[in-house]
Amino acid sequence: MTGLAARQLTERALLPLRAVDTTLHTRAVDYVLDGTDPLPADVSLADTRLLLADPGRIGPGADLGDQERRRLHAVGVGDPNRLDDPEEPMEYPVRSLRAVLYLWGDLAPAQWERFGRLLVALGEGPNRCAPGVPDWLCALLNDVVVTEPYVGYMAPEGYRDASARPPVSGRWNPTTVADLLQATGTAPGQVPAVVLLAWLAEATGVSAWYDGPAQRLPGIEGYLAAHGGQVPASTLTALSARARTRLVQRLGSHPQAAAECSRLLVALAVGSAATVRRAAITALASLPTQVRDPALVEGLATARPSRLKEVVTWLASVPGGERILRKSAEANPAVARLAGALTGPGDGHAPESEWALELPPLRLRPGRPLGGARQGRAA
Structure with a gap:
């Protein structure tokens, strides 16, 4: 009209x-x-x-x-x-x-x-x-x-x-909203991230019926299957654990969207919430290795040590996982330390051989010999 x-x-x-x-x-x-x-x-x-x-x-x-x-x-x-x-x-x-x-x-x-x-x-x-x-x-x-x-x-x-x-x-739908954003001045490269955030936006103190993602932007899975790769992982920092869980659940039930958003799933697998990490790993496990492996190597290379346990444990137990861990460890020594602790000589993966990477030397403050520092911690 x-x-x-x-x-x-x-x-x-x-x-x-x-x-x-x-x-x-x-x-x-x-x-x-x-x-x-x-x-x-x-x-x-x-x-x-x-x-x-x-x-x-x-x-x-x-x-x-x-x-x-x-x-x-x-x-x-x-x-x-x-x-x-x-x-x-x-x-x-x-x-x-x-x-x-x-x-x-x-x-x-x-x-x-x-x-x-x-x-x-x-x-x-x-x-x-x-x-x-x-x-x-x-x-x-x-x-x-x-x-x-x-x-x-x-x-x-x-x-x-x-x-x-x-x-x-x-x-x-998401395509309508994306076109609206671009036509009103949002940079094309930023549009997919804004659409995703709009879908996952939350309200407090209202009925779950009103606040459910199913009630807005129908067809978001197809949109993410086409454009999810353009969403930077940093977008996820604006989301609550509840919203990140919703995203993982929706991606986990739509393989094409999950494949396009593999880097987002890796970011969630090494994110701040343990429940979200486990759910993201479950979603990653169903992806083809040629899709998930490059994303895992990239994501683990910069992950915080305190958030690595679940994903390293998983990779140590699946075919091809050790190769991903070795590549990631080249950039992130914490991966090597955790993998070495998880895979001992009884598994045929002795830390002193396969995981013996060249780590930076330990620097002590003057007047604090190594032995004295250990005694101080034990006291």
Whole structure:
């Protein structure tokens, strides 16, 4: 939809603002479509947040009372068949109006960005986001998730039944979001990382239904299978252990995505959380060696000694693992020390032979002979 249709859908999506002020509604629509300033100086953000049913945030809508019901009915918000029904939950039609825009609105990328910024400005800001993801995009994706269940309330005639229309979330897939990011100024090389972070962004204090990754960016596995190799391992530092576990679980059930994200799995296998390390190793174990081995050599070369035990133990027990350990040990002596401790003479891998690498000399402070230092530690 273009031209008048896009304007009509935007006007309807923001219709509750007319209950605050007709000028505010006009200026907000003009801002989204044309880029002009949307907000009068004296706008009540508490009022707009309430009447828009908590825009851009994950969670149930605000409880709209009789006064808000009358104000919204007066400007045409509500199911026409239930305008006199005091039991009608008003947050349903309010959210439905925005869901209709998300499903059928043909806005340009810059217009979607401004709509997301408007959600932030008229509410309390997104409560599910991640470092590196723009607030406007977080608010937009949050709003897509929470409004989708209500799209049928205010959908055009003939589309109110779920079987008669496509899902809202299906339109907001990873490729759509990637195109939106690139069109609004994100560098192409950074786009896959931002998409991944947007998918794994978390909120606290809300229902698991709202906060589940399955509720946003459907098809993320296919996107990662095509672009996961462009996501740097440093991206994972912004994620909680819970989010990293979700990533490992999803990759573990999609071999193509796991193969493309092998370097991410290695980074998780030597990460800070032991449970995540073990899950990542399980996922790595199912990958073809020609895919995982180069990633393991690269990742182990810079891994912290305290995080190596699980992966070194695993590699010491699988065919070809010793070769990976030897290559990694050339850059990371901690790999050699741990492998030597795990593989003794009884296994045919004596530390004094196979794992005898040339390590840097031990430097002691003046006046601290080696024997004295040992005695001090034992005391």
